[in-house]
Amino acid sequence: MPRVSVVVPTYNSVAFIDATMRSILAQTFSDFELVISDHSSTDGTWESLQCYTADNRVRLSRLASGGGAPANWNAVTDLATGEFLKLVCGDDVLYPDSLAIQVAALTAHPSAVLAASTRDIIDAAGTPVLRGRGLSRLRGEVTGTEAIRRTVLAGTNIFGEPASVMFRRAALADAGGWDGRFPYLIDLATYCEVLLHGNLVAVPHPLAAFRVSHSQWSVQLMRAQADQTICFQRELAGVRSGLLSRRHLFVGSTRARMNALGRRAVYRWLGRRMGSNTAAGSGRHDARRGGC
Numbered sequence: 001m002p003r004v005s006v007v008v009p010t011y012n013s014v015a016f017i018d019a020t021m022r023s024i025l026a027q028t029f030s031d032f033e034l035v036i037s038d039h040s041s042t043d044g045t046w047e048s049l050q051c052y053t054a055d056n057r058v059r060l061s062r063l064a065s066g067g068g069a070p071a072n073w074n075a076v077t078d079l080a081t082g083e084f085l086k087l088v089c090g091d092d093v094l095y096p097d098s099l100a101i102q103v104a105a106l107t108a109h110p111s112a113v114l115a116a117s118t119r120d121i122i123d124a125a126g127t128p129v130l131r132g133r134g135l136s137r138l139r140g141e142v143t144g145t146e147a148i149r150r151t152v153l154a155g156t157n158i159f160g161e162p163a164s165v166m167f168r169r170a171a172l173a174d175a176g177g178w179d180g181r182f183p184y185l186i187d188l189a190t191y192c193e194v195l196l197h198g199n200l201v202a203v204p205h206p207l208a209a210f211r212v213s214h215s216q217w218s219v220q221l222m223r224a225q226a227d228q229t230i231c232f233q234r235e236l237a238g239v240r241s242g243l244l245s246r247r248h249l250f251v252g253s254t255r256a257r258m259n260a261l262g263r264r265a266v267y268r269w270l271g272r273r274m275g276s277n278t279a280a281g282s283g284r285h286d287a288r289r290g291g292c
Contacts, residue, residue, distance in 0.1 A: 001081050001082065001083070002031055002032050002033040002057075002081065002082045003029075003031040003032065003082055003083055003084060003103065004029070004031065004032035004033075004082045004083070004084045004085070004086065004099055004103060004166075005032065005033050005035060005080030005081060005082035005084070005085045005086070005169065006024050006032055006033070006034050006035070006085075006086050006087075006088060006094075006099070007034075007035045007036075007037070007076040007077055007079070007080050007085065007086070007087050007088070008020065008021075008024070008034070008035070008036045008037070008076065008087070008088050008089070008090055009036075009037050009039065009069070009072040009073050009075075009076045009087070009089065009090070010036060010037070010038045010039065010041060010045050010049075010072075010090035011038070011039040011040075011041055011045070011072065011090070012041045012042065012043040012045060013041070013043075013045050013089075013090030013091050014041070014043045014044045014045045014048050015091070015124075016090065016091035016124075016211065017045055017048055017049065017090050017091070018048065019091075019093055019126065020088060020089075020090055020091060020092060020093055021034075021049070021052055023093035023094045023095070023096075024088060024094055025052075025055060025057075025058075026096055027094065027096060027097075027098065027099045027100070028096050028097050028099075028100050029097075029099035029100035029103060032057065032082065032099060033057050033058075033059065033080070033081065033082060034052075034055075034057050034058045034059070035058075035059045035061070035076055035079045035080055036049055036058070036059070036060050036061065036076070037061045037062070037063050037072055037075050037076035037079065038060070038061070038062050038063065039063050039065065039071075039072040040062065040063065040064060040065045045090070046060075046062065059079065061075070061076070061079060063075050068180070068183065069180070069183070069186055070178055070179075070180025070183075070186055071180075073087060073178040073180075073186065074177045074178050074180075077172070077177060077178065078177075080169060082169060083168065083169060083170075084102075084103060084106060084166050084167065084168060084169060085166070085167045085168075085169040085172060086098075086099070086102070086162070086163070086165065086166045086167070087162035087163070087165075088162065088163045088208075089161065089162065089163065091211045092161065092163040092208060092209060092210050092211055093122070093126070093163070093208065093209045093211075094163060094207065094208050095206065095207050095208060095209070097207065098117070098163075098207040098208055099166075101117070101203060101205065101207060102115040102117065102166040102203065102207065103166070105201045105203050106166065106168065106201060108201075109141045109199065109201045111141065111198060111199045112141055112168075112198060112199040112200060112201040113144070113167065113168050113171035113194050113195065113197055113198030113199065113200075114159075114165060114166070114167050114168070114171070114191060114194050114195060114198070114199075114200050114201075115165065115166045115200070115201045115202075115203060116134070116135060116159040116160060116164055116165045116166075116191075116200060116201075116202055116203065117134075117135075117160070117164050117165075117202075117203040117204075117205055117206065117207040117208065118132045118133055118134045118135050118160070118164070118203075118204060118205060118206045118207075119132075119133055119134055119160045119161065119163065119164045119206050119207070119208045119209060119210050120132065120133070120206045120208075120209045120210070121133060121209070121210055121211075121212055122209045122210070122211050122212070123211070123212060124211065126209075126211075128209070129212070131206060132206050133160070133206075134158055134159065134160040134164060135158055135159070135160075135202050135204060136150050136151070136154050136158040138150060138158070138200070138202035138204075139202055139204050140201065140202060141199050141200070141201050141202075142199060142200045142201075142202060143199050143200075144194075144195035144196055144197065144198055144199050144200060145195075145196075145243065147159075147195050147199075147200040147202075148192050148195050148196070148236070148243065148244075149243075149244065149248060151188065151191075151192070152233050152236070152244060152248050152249075152251075152252040153248060153251050153252055153255070154252075154255060155229060155251075155252050155253070155254070155255025155256035155257075155258065155259050156229070156255070156256065156259050157185070157187060157188040157191075159187075159188070159191050159200075160208075160210070161187060161208075161210045162187055163208035163209075163210065164207065164208050164210075165187075165191065167194060168198075171194050171197055171198060172190070172194055174197060175190065175193040175194045175196075175197060176193065177190075178190050179193055182228045182231070182232050183228070184221070184224060184225045184228050184229075185225075185228050185229065185232050188229075188232070189232055192236060196240065222260040222263050222264055223260060225260065226256045226257050226259065226260040229252075229253075229256040230252070230253045230256050233248075233249055233252050233253065233256075234249060237249055
């Protein structure tokens with residue numbers, strides 16, 4: 001059984017899947033399996049993946065259409081066998097020491113169920129446009145309750161996209177797998193559920209890169225993200241007595257609205273900086289945040 005399972009849900013990611021695969025296979029930590037589930041891509045992604053089967057760490061699987069990102073994320077996660085698990089979307093990349101550093105962090109902090117790092121934002125060409133994003137100044141081991149409160153107060157996902165995170169696989173399974181009730185918050189909702197069962201270890205170094213695409217530039221999408229963030233916060237407060245106060249909810253909802261406006265300005269700037277070609281080949285399924 002490998003120490004780590006890296007799982008990659010793909011959907012029409014042919015433009016970037018080679019960069020993603022190479023970044024994973026080039027890890028300095030070698031005790032891992034790489035499991036890919038392709039969600040019936042039609043752009044040649046499945047065909048592009050075939051050359052990687054020569055590496056005995058790689059396993060390929062296909063999933064029939066339907067169910068959106070949650071179906072594929074859970075399908076590929078169910079195929080994993082490692083002690084630790086990291087999900088990487090088919091257009092994001094890992095830096096060479098990503099697995100080594102997060103395995104060491106979780107090993108050194110046995111009460112932690114999740115490790116998160118900062119990450120860089122890259123464009124279609126792989127050029128960094130924003131560096132060291134996330135974690136809201138958290139460092140080292142933090143209780144799960146405090147980590148959840150910090151992300152609520154920030155009005156956003158401070159832990160980053162899945163490539164920034166590593167789970168204890170058993171903790172993710174105990175939490176019920178990926179939570180698809182809030183389509184734009186599948187990652188954040190899942191992190192919070194896992195953190196109700198243990199602590200976070202925050203690694204203040206960028207260990208992954210998230211690729212921006214045209215799907216994040218929609219004003220309607222940003223509003224939907226803010227609305228779902230507020231609904232999620234309220235539901236979390238309702239089902240977990242004492243976890244969140246009225247102050248947490250007021251500040252969190254206010255910042256969620258402000259963040260939507262801020263993202264709009266940032267993505268307009270990125271659009272001007274990178275040009276219209278950035279939109280090509282994103283592979284973000286159904287425009288869902290982190291959906292593959």
